[in-house]
Amino acid sequence: MKGKSAASLAIGGGLERWAERRLRYLMLAPAVLILLALTIFPSLYMFYAAVHRISPNPDLPWQFVGAANFARLFSDGQFQAALRNTAIFTVVAVSVEFLLGLGLALLLDKYIRRMTFLKTVLMIPMMLPPIAVAITWKLIYEPQFGVLNEIMYRLGLPPQAWAGDVDLAMFSIIVADVWQWTPFIFLLMLAGLASLPVEPYEAAELDGASSWRQFWDLTIPFLKPVIAIALLLRVMDALRLFDLVFILTGGGPADRTKVLSLYIYQVAYRFADPGYAAAISLFVLFVTIVLSTWFMKRMRLVE
Known part of the structure; x- marks a missing residue:
């Protein structure tokens, strides 16, 4: 049994x-x-x-072209301009957002720690829909009735066509993006600062280390994983920027603000060449993967 x-x-x-x-x-x-x-x-x-040439006529069959769509990337001047604009926007916008977000997090964590209301106000822009942010900044940049030109007039300065000027259009888009996404960096940095151990800082003070030395030798190394994640997420998001450019400038003037996402949209729907648009999309995906992998290895998040 x-x-x-x-x-x-x-x-x-x-x-x-x-x-x-x-x-x-x-x-x-x-x-x-x-x-x-x-x-x-x-x-x-x-x-x-x-790897196909796709006709806008749905009755026509797809034509296999192999790597021809990818070869076009090297001779397409508009693609190269869009790639250059995307790189400029990504480097400048993400750098400014990181510096401002880290600075605000250090300020609020050390001097204004109890002001929860101020922290909430600072995080409002990132909670807004991108379309709403783009429309708001379009109204701010409006040449005749915009708030920004009204301020310029009251200061005795000449008004500017912010989103329509060749030299100011990219700057205007970067400012709008920085306004919206600096709170994202700020939130991550603030959370990282709140999790830092206290003992190393007490030991550093006993050894007579200055605040600047503590920042470089303790804060930055401790925050390294958080910084890596914040920069990685923002770079990946900046590479696919679309809303701000589409609404504020439409890629102009003179293609100065045409970025890769907008160019993919134009190729697919305005030029009716979805095969080539797919090739550009794959290029963007490849660049994103390569940059992400390199960045994570550089920050030693992966082996």
Whole structure:
């Protein structure tokens, strides 16, 4: 009887483990299906489209062209201009956002720690929809009735066509993006500062280290993982900038603000060349992956 009981328990335990494994897979199935539908299938479809010439006429078959769409990237002047504009915007905007966000986080963490209301106000811009932010800044930059030119007039300065001037258009877009996304860096840096250990700073003060030396030798190394994540997320987001440019300048004047996302949109829908648009999208994806991998290794987040 004892042998039968032990065998029954073993069989029951095996069935229970088998059912648990099957239940685990069953519970993961909806997430996997959603991932396949929203991520993997569109990616495979984009790869397939990138090696074809697709006619705007749906009755005509797709023509396989191999790497021809990718070869066009090296001779397309508009693509190169969009790539240059995207690089300028990403480097300048993310750098300014990081410096301002880190500075605000250090200020509020050290001197204004109890002012929760001020922290909440500073985070409002990042909570607004990008379309609403773009429309708001379009009204601010409006040449005749905009708030910014009204301030310029009261200061005795000449009004400017902020979003329509060749020399000021990119600057205007960067300012709007910095206003919206500096709070994102600020929030991450503030959370990182709140998690710093106290003991190393107490030891540094006993050793007579200045605040500046503590910042470089303690704060920055401790914040390194948070800084890496913040910069990585912002760079990835800046590479796909679309809303601000589309509403504020439409890529002009003279293509000075045309970025890659806007150019992909124009190629796909205005020029009716979705195959070439898919090739540009894959290029942006490749650049994003390469930069992300290099950055994480540089910050030693991965081996």
